[in-house]
Amino acid sequence: MKFPPYWIRTEQIQKLLYDLDVLKAAYALHPIPEQTSIELKRQTTLKSSLFSARIEGNPLTVNDISTLNTDDPSRRHAREVTNIYNTLEYIRREKDAPVDTHFLRSVHEIVLAGLSEDSGHFRIEESAIYNQAGIAVYLSPAPEKILELLNEWYGYVNNSPDPSPVKAGMAHVWFEKIHPFLDGNGRGGRAIIHHVLTKVGYEFGGVIPLEEYFDEHRDDYYRALSHDLADVSSFIIFFLEALVSQGRRAVTVATHPPLVRYPTLLPRRREIVLMIEEHTVVSFDFISRRFTRIPKRTVHHDLQQLVKAGYIQKVGSTRGALYTTGVK
Numbered sequence: 001m002k003f004p005p006y007w008i009r010t011e012q013i014q015k016l017l018y019d020l021d022v023l024k025a026a027y028a029l030h031p032i033p034e035q036t037s038i039e040l041k042r043q044t045t046l047k048s049s050l051f052s053a054r055i056e057g058n059p060l061t062v063n064d065i066s067t068l069n070t071d072d073p074s075r076r077h078a079r080e081v082t083n084i085y086n087t088l089e090y091i092r093r094e095k096d097a098p099v100d101t102h103f104l105r106s107v108h109e110i111v112l113a114g115l116s117e118d119s120g121h122f123r124i125e126e127s128a129i130y131n132q133a134g135i136a137v138y139l140s141p142a143p144e145k146i147l148e149l150l151n152e153w154y155g156y157v158n159n160s161p162d163p164s165p166v167k168a169g170m171a172h173v174w175f176e177k178i179h180p181f182l183d184g185n186g187r188g189g190r191a192i193i194h195h196v197l198t199k200v201g202y203e204f205g206g207v208i209p210l211e212e213y214f215d216e217h218r219d220d221y222y223r224a225l226s227h228d229l230a231d232v233s234s235f236i237i238f239f240l241e242a243l244v245s246q247g248r249r250a251v252t253v254a255t256h257p258p259l260v261r262y263p264t265l266l267p268r269r270r271e272i273v274l275m276i277e278e279h280t281v282v283s284f285d286f287i288s289r290r291f292t293r294i295p296k297r298t299v300h301h302d303l304q305q306l307v308k309a310g311y312i313q314k315v316g317s318t319r320g321a322l323y324t325t326g327v328k
Helices: 011-028 034-055 062-067 076-093 101-111 143-159 164-178 185-200 210-216 218-226 233-255 267-279 284-291 296-309
Strands: 128-130 136-139 281-283 312-315 322-325
Touching: 011 164, 011 233, 034 062, 034 076, 034 185, 034 210, 034 267, 076 101, 076 185, 101 143, 101 185, 143 164, 164 185, 164 218, 164 233, 185 210, 210 218, 210 233, 218 233, 267 281, 267 284, 267 296, 267 312, 267 322, 281 284, 284 296, 296 312
Parallel strands: none
Antiparallel strands: 128 136, 281 322, 312 322
16 A cells, blocks of 8 residues: 545535534534533543454443453453453543654553553554455555655654544544554554544544444444555545444433432442442442542542442452442
């Protein structure tokens, strides 16, 4: 494939861009209450992580996402999804960061944390993109070309005047064609989509998982990515259709927001209560694994306050104590 790729502004693309602008304006007219938005974003991040992994063949389902945070190295599938979740959290914290080598390496290190010794390292050998049948459909550029191609990609992502939704799609397909790592390009590349969409204002509040559309249309997604042509208009069309689908669902959510249980609780404490309700009885270790970046003493304090307020009950008084649903 010749770099850089390009796209052609067809009537279909123009219509999709118009539809996106209409949906963006409609979404802005219906702000979602803050507590509802926080909960929806949390659920969407979990689902984005799950569906991004499923695209790569991960067998976990929506019913499994409550047990994602695990330190058990034998549960590779759960670790894959947890890593993507942590990557999206990193991207959210670094929303103003430019896309450069430091940012890209950081994303890849989190995506493959505990899964590969190659995390954060660009490939130094030939590689290819394979379809679901294991057949090579695209030969990636030679390793010695990677840094040069990435520098051109950085320039496009940070400075291109292309329409914002097109820029997000171009950033993804261009990155996947460079294929700078041996593993994790798909998961990392889809995470970077969120970074670009947030910067350009087309993530629709982060309340709908774009990766769910990719997973539901997995064959079309791979087919659009696999074309060995510099003209990537077919992928841009697919990508814009995905955004339109996301936008329509986001507007529906905004106009009919779901009720949030325990709206007076702080977000982390509300999540703890919902987790305990879902599993009936849980240990402190089980709870703390959901909040790997929160000090354990802080989680202990949350639990103490929830017990004191009657939202949950503590069974036992030793390190093996369990927590169950309260009486509120």
